Amino acid sequence: MLMSLAGIVFGVGFFISTQAQLSGYQELFIETILGTDGAIRIEDRIQDSYVFVAASTSKGDNTNFFIADEKNRRFVEGVEHPETVIESIMELQNVEAASPVIKGSIQLQSPLRKDSGQVYGINVDDHIAVSALEDQIQLGSIVDFRMAPMGIIMGHKMAARLDVSVGESIIIRAVDQQRRFTIAAIYETGVSEIDKTRVFMHMSAARSLLKKPHGVTFIQVSVFDRNHALIDAEMIERVANHFTAPWQEREKSWMQLFKTLKLSAAITVSTIIIVSGLGMFSTLFMIVMDKTREIAILRSMGYTRNDISNIFLWQGVIVLFWGTILGCVLGALITYGISRLPMPLSGIFATEYFQVKSTVWHYVQAVVAAVVIVMIASLAPARRAARLVPGDVIRGTAT
Amino acid sequence: MESNSERIALECRDLHKHLGEGEMRVHVLRGVNLKLYRGEVSAIVGPSGCGKSTLLYLLGLLDRQDSGQILVRGEEVPADQDEAHTRVRGEHIGFVFQFHFLLPEFSAAENVMLPMRKLGRLSEKEMEARACSLLSDVGLGEKTHRLPSQLSGGEQQRVAIARSLANLPSVLLADEPTGNLDVKNSLMVFDSLTQLAKEKGQAVLIVTHNPDLADKCDRILRMQDGQFID
Incomplete structure (x- = not known):
């Protein structure tokens, strides 16, 4: 029974710690994408096409009834009137801030090398409110950028490829013109794709470079409750009549991957609890076989089948009680220990240490798994004990 | 003055019982009345x-x-109701078997208290007092806190007798209660059993192979091929 108890303890502990690790990395990933691309993006304007519906009283094509034909929607690229859209979405309770952005393809030329990338024209204060750009700056500062009308903020991978640093100037080409810009700051998001392609510059400079005097490419929105972003996006789409992309939809495949990994880890670690449950099942079964005389004598004294069954279920409950308590403590300790381990990583996010995030649900899930398995393991022997016919047992022991 | 029917603690009518399956099936009891x-x-x-x-x-x-009726204190106990069987066993019937069947983890007093705990009519203190009193009655007043393994075979069986009397049952059934004991202990156990039962007005039925013990009983019922022959 001690082995079964140990199995439950380790099973519950590992369950909690593996779930905490996966949740930690998932959380870091979400924080990274919210810090770079925001919770919601408002992109192209929706242009509904309408179909006429003929009423029974209509004569020929003369009808005043028409409905929006969602299947044949068209999109007009960009946000033509960002101020109006921002004004309307700021009315929503969960919307925290919004930043209009102009985006376009560019060619960058340093004294030694050339590279291509994407320019993001921003209003610096607006964009800081919807992203973690200020915190992501490694060299230079947001103040330097604010003070330099022809300044840019460049990803650290791009800077390394172009072999340039803060204070140096580069030439940026777009459409049919080129301008010289000064590198005001270098950032690192941890997302390789962003760090090697994205260049931030002031909105006015981007408008001039890309020859886009009106409108923006998209509006980046931050929200107070990120889990509400899906509903907010739907409301924004209706209110502003623009296509919206909440982070849950943009990163759907990654979210599904994390979900699958969590499920897979839960199943794998649960096998430890299942094996312990099997051990417990066989131990209890052996006890029932060994204690048939005692069971029979208790029955002869007036103890009911339920009383007998409860004796064995209680043994399961005791193992379950200590197994889950010690398992939860072990899980918390392992989780804490892992969070102190160095694990430098970058690519889809950047971190120096193992990421963990414990929630009550991890503990609840582990305990529920243990309860289900231990109760199943205890129930069969308990039922077997309860079914024993005292007369048969005592007759079998008599000479 | 008690009538004869009021004195009946247990009665059976036309009891039949088969044991075994298929070709091995044996008609063990053939219409027993008692x-x-x-x-x-x-x-x-x-x-x-x-x-x-x-x-x-x-x-x-x-x-x-398989068929027939069993009546405890004049009331029939349905053969197919396990709950009724369990309840009547706990309240009205005490058992002494060839082996003591004491629970080895519990002391003598705790073993005697087990039937009382189930019945739940007494407080913890009352149960303890009653267990000690019963153990004193069988000559084990000094050994109430000993584990079964710390008692001799005869003492263990006397604890089993005290246990069978714990809930003041109407009927005491003993299956070869001295079958596992030497002559001296057999007499001691038998005397304890019969004396206490008589004092407390209980009906006692003993199955035994020992003719000397049978001769000491008020009534001897001889059985052969599943029937009483007298």
């Missing part, structure tokens, strides 16, 4: 396999008859 009276000690004797123990287990509601 009345046990309060304050009377009866002995069932007969050759091995004649159905003595089977009858005892049926009367003690530890098994089910």
